[in-house]
Amino acid sequence: MEIVLAFVVGGLYAAAVYLMLRRSLVKLIFGLVLLGHASNLLIFTAGRLARGQPPIVASGETAPPAPYADPVPQALILTAIIISFGVQAFAIVLLKRAYQTAGTDDLDELKSTDT
Amino acid sequence: MKLLLTLPILIPLATATAMLLAWRRWRVQRALNLIGVSLLFVASLALFAGVWRNGIQAAQLGDWPAPFGITFVADLFSAIMVVLTGLMGLTVAVYSLASVDARREAFGYWPLLHVLLMGVCGAFLTGDIFNLFVWFEVMLVASFALITLGGERAQIEGAVKYVTLNLFSSAIFLAATGLLYGVAGSLNMADLARQLRNMGGPGLATTIALLFLISFGIKAAVFPLFFWLPASYHTPPVAVTAIFSGLLTKVGVYAMIRVFTLIFTQDAGFTHGLILWIAGLTMITGVLGAAAQTEFRSLLSFHIISQIGYALMGLALFTPTALAGAIFFLFHVSVAKAALFLTSGVVYKLRGTYDLKKLGGLYQPAPGLAILFLIPALSLAGIPPLSGFWAKFVLVRAGLESGEYVIVATALGVSLLTLFSMTKIWAEVFWKKRGSSDGVDAPGLDCRPRRISCELLAPTLLLAALSVIIGLLAEPFFDVAARAAEQLLNREEYIRAVLGGGS
Numbered sequence: 001m002e003i004v005l006a007f008v009v010g011g012l013y014a015a016a017v018y019l020m021l022r023r024s025l026v027k028l029i030f031g032l033v034l035l036g037h038a039s040n041l042l043i044f045t046a047g048r049l050a051r052g053q054p055p056i057v058a059s060g061e062t063a064p065p066a067p068y069a070d071p072v073p074q075a076l077i078l079t080a081i082i083i084s085f086g087v088q089a090f091a092i093v094l095l096k097r098a099y100q101t102a103g104t105d106d107l108d109e110l111k112s113t114d115t
Numbered sequence: 116m117k118l119l120l121t122l123p124i125l126i127p128l129a130t131a132t133a134m135l136l137a138w139r140r141w142r143v144q145r146a147l148n149l150i151g152v153s154l155l156f157v158a159s160l161a162l163f164a165g166v167w168r169n170g171i172q173a174a175q176l177g178d179w180p181a182p183f184g185i186t187f188v189a190d191l192f193s194a195i196m197v198v199l200t201g202l203m204g205l206t207v208a209v210y211s212l213a214s215v216d217a218r219r220e221a222f223g224y225w226p227l228l229h230v231l232l233m234g235v236c237g238a239f240l241t242g243d244i245f246n247l248f249v250w251f252e253v254m255l256v257a258s259f260a261l262i263t264l265g266g267e268r269a270q271i272e273g274a275v276k277y278v279t280l281n282l283f284s285s286a287i288f289l290a291a292t293g294l295l296y297g298v299a300g301s302l303n304m305a306d307l308a309r310q311l312r313n314m315g316g317p318g319l320a321t322t323i324a325l326l327f328l329i330s331f332g333i334k335a336a337v338f339p340l341f342f343w344l345p346a347s348y349h350t351p352p353v354a355v356t357a358i359f360s361g362l363l364t365k366v367g368v369y370a371m372i373r374v375f376t377l378i379f380t381q382d383a384g385f386t387h388g389l390i391l392w393i394a395g396l397t398m399i400t401g402v403l404g405a406a407a408q409t410e411f412r413s414l415l416s417f418h419i420i421s422q423i424g425y426a427l428m429g430l431a432l433f434t435p436t437a438l439a440g441a442i443f444f445l446f447h448v449s450v451a452k453a454a455l456f457l458t459s460g461v462v463y464k465l466r467g468t469y470d471l472k473k474l475g476g477l478y479q480p481a482p483g484l485a486i487l488f489l490i491p492a493l494s495l496a497g498i499p500p501l502s503g504f505w506a507k508f509v510l511v512r513a514g515l516e517s518g519e520y521v522i523v524a525t526a527l528g529v530s531l532l533t534l535f536s537m538t539k540i541w542a543e544v545f546w547k548k549r550g551s552s553d554g555v556d557a558p559g560l561d562c563r564p565r566r567i568s569c570e571l572l573a574p575t576l577l578l579a580a581l582s583v584i585i586g587l588l589a590e591p592f593f594d595v596a597a598r599a600a601e602q603l604l605n606r607e608e609y610i611r612a613v614l615g616g617g618s
Contacts, residue, residue: 020279028279035286043293073296076245080289083252087285090259091278098275101268113273114346 005045012038025095025105032091036084040077047073117174119165120187120240122158123197126151127204127233131226144225145212151229152201152208155236159201163194167595171602171612173242181614182306188242188613191599192442196239196369199449202581203361204232206574210457211354213570214464219264219352227264228358231257235362239369242613244295244378245302247370248288251334255281258363262351273347280343284333291326298323305613308377308606324379324386328371335367337427338396341420345404348419349412349469353460356412360419361453365445368426372441375430376603383433391431395522398424398529405536411459411469414540415452418495421529422448428522429510437513438600443593444506447494447585451503454491454578458484461571462544471540476549484567485545490579492541494586496534502585505593 012034019031047070055068099105130151137143166172171190175181189197208228215224234254241247259281263274296302298319299310311320329340336344344364348356371390379386401421408414426448429441459469461484466474478485494501497508507530514523585592602608 020283025275028275032279032282032286035283036289039286039289039293042290043296046293046297048297072302073293076293076296076302079245079249083249087252087256087259087282090256091282094259094263094271094274094278097263097266098271101266101271107275110272110275113269113276113350 001049002045005041005049009038009042009045012041023107025099025107028107029088029092029095033084033088036080036088040080043073043076043080119158119162120172120174120189121176123155123162123200123236123240124233126155126158127229127236130154131229131233134226134229135223139221141217141220144220148208148212148225148228152204152232155232156198156201156205159194159197159236162189163191163198165189166191166194171609173613182301182303185246186242186303186305186613187240188305188609189240190602190609190612191595192369192372192603193239195442195446195595195599196365197236199365199446200232200235200239200362203358203449203453204228206453206457206578207354207358207361209570210357210460210574213568214354214460215352216265222264224261224264227257227260231261231358231362235366238366242304243302244304244307244374245292248285248292251288251366251370252285254363254366255285258359261355262347262359264351264355267350270350273350276343277347280333280340284330287326287333288330291323291330294319294323294326303613304373304377305610309610309614311378311381314381320379321382321385324375324382325389327374327379328386328390331367331371331374332393333367335364335371335423335427336420337393337423338400338420341397341401344420345413345416348416349410353412353456353463356416357453357456357460360416360456361449364419364423365449368423368430368445371427372430372438372603376433376438377606377609380606387431387433390427391519391522394424394427394431395525396424397421397427398525402529402532402536406532409471411462411471411474411540411544412456414471414536415455415459418455418533418536419452421533422452422495424529425507425510425526428526429513431522432510432513432517432519434513434517435597435600435604436509436516438603439593439597440506440509440513442599443509443596446592446596447502447506447582450578450581450585451491451494454575454582455488455495457571457575457578458488458491461567461575462488464567464571471543474544474549475547476545478545481567485541487572487575487579488545489541491582492537493534494582496537497530498534500583500586502582502589504586505589509593 016031016034016038019027050067050069053068055064055071057064102110130147134144134147166189174187176185231254234250234257237250238247241250259278262277263270299307301307301310333340398421401417405414405417426441426445429437463469494503497503511523511526
């Protein structure tokens with residue numbers, strides 16, 4: 001299962017970077033979204049995959065039985081999803097605004113502030 | 116002490132909230148702004164005094180014991196950076212009173228400024244790597260809004276690059292954090308330091324370290340990841356640029372120094388050697404980029420990059436003197452740089468342009484301003500007896516002690532080029548005759564107000580004076596930096612303060 005997810009994560013990163021390298025503003029935002037997904041899935045995989053093993057400590061024990069689904073990466077992902085939701089909402093509005101003020105969605109045209 | 120650790124976050128939060136409640140009541144917001152930054156500055160000084168007297172302080176939020184809950188830690192380095200945040204907040208908030216237009220005020224300039232300060236303080240004080248990510252995002256969202264506030268075309272274009280590259284950096288940070296958790300099973304920085312030390316052999320840790328290096332490198336604008344900075348920093352109003360230059364890239368450098376002194380020291384020969392190369396190339400590209408600029412703020416933006424290289428040089432050399440130099444340098448450069456940007460804003464008020472070609476002849480009507488610019492400019496270049504001289508002197512001495520002659524030569528050469536750049540600005544803005552031949556010079560520009568309001572001058576004067584004071588009384592300031600560096604290198608002290616007892 002880890003192998004499959006590793007390829008999925010790799011594929012998502014590749015797609016994200018490819019989209020961000022395109023010249024279109026819309027593809028840029030898709031790239032950013034995919035990048036966030038790739039990172040979240042990576043954390044999920046790096047936190048070990050275990051099915052049907054809730055991290056519940058039995059009475060009298062101090063730790064749950066050995067292979068258990070670690071809740072911390074899931075908590076991290078949840079936080080990261082909320083943050084990326086807010087940030088991406090901002091990014092979408094910004095790119096729409098950029099399209100309106102510059103009158104183009106071609107990133108190569110947005111060069112007036114470059115040096 | 117616990118309260119003191121959280122106050123630098125709670126004060127801006129409370130201020131921003133109160134401002135939102137006083138929406139559309141600008142006088143109330145302005146008053147709250149002044150109260151908020153003053154309290155923040157006092158709280159930061161109190162925190163510094165506490166850490167100076169009693170050593171590293173840690174607070175476990177929600178009373179969860181150390182590696183499980185979220186920890187806030189203040190060692191001397193953090194405390195110094197929080198004082199810097201308080202100082203920048205104070206000066207820029209006062210400066211903004213006279214320089215931010217009503218439209219930006221109406222769209223929430225004041226609350227955003229305080230949310231930004233909250234994010235920065237949080238990043239400096241947290242002792243948890245994931246929590247650091249969260250504070251970065253708080254800071255970034257506020258900075259996104261501040262950089263676009265006003266919605267001018269240049270701002271939006273600059274913001275597209277700023278937002279994209281910072282989100283990219285955050286994604287890498289997040290991935291690195293996840294991998295680090297997978298390897299060490301912890302997110303608490305002190306615990307991570309202990310876990311990675313006991314792991315034996317660098318292994319995956321070096322790969323993760325490089326991911327952090329890339330992520331923080333983008334935020335700190337180092338070579339070759341700096342391109343977003345000169346494309347965006349000169350677009351917002353000058354008060355925003357000043358606080359960005361004073362704090363945001365410094366947060367990146369802070370994070371880099373923190374993780375590369377506390378967590379990733381297993382493979383120091385490789386990682387710190389790489390940082391040394393980055394430091395040298397950052398200095399050179401920054402200063403050469405500046406040489407080609409003719410816009411006041413673009414030129415200063417390139418100098419931000421070049422100066423970041425010096426701070427990294429201190430980290431890369433990784434000796435007590437070098438780290439002390441890096442900390443000293445970070446403080447000095449934030450003060451000097453903010454002073455330069457604030458002066459550029461005053462020049463804009465007087466002449467209505469940032470273009471060096473159209474400026475000129477300001478020495479005659481405003482000799483005081485010319486000298487006010489000259490102090491931080493010479494300090495940045497490293498002319499004694501100003502603060503920059505001592506900062507560079509310590510770094511160069513540390514470089515000579517470690518036998519890294521190439522970086523020392525680079526640092527000295529770049530200082531000369533910085534001096535060239537600063538004298539170029541000074542000559543163009545103040546000394547040369549006002550260009551009348553190019554015809555662009557509309558006579559209407561002369562009708563601008565001659566009197567510069569005290570809200571603009573006082574913060575600039577304070578920062579310039581501070582640069583002189585640090586230069587003249589360098590010893591106490593350097594002692595503080597040296598002790599902070601000692602704490603950074605003596606990791607046990609940090610680990611013990613957070614985790615308590617035996618490690």
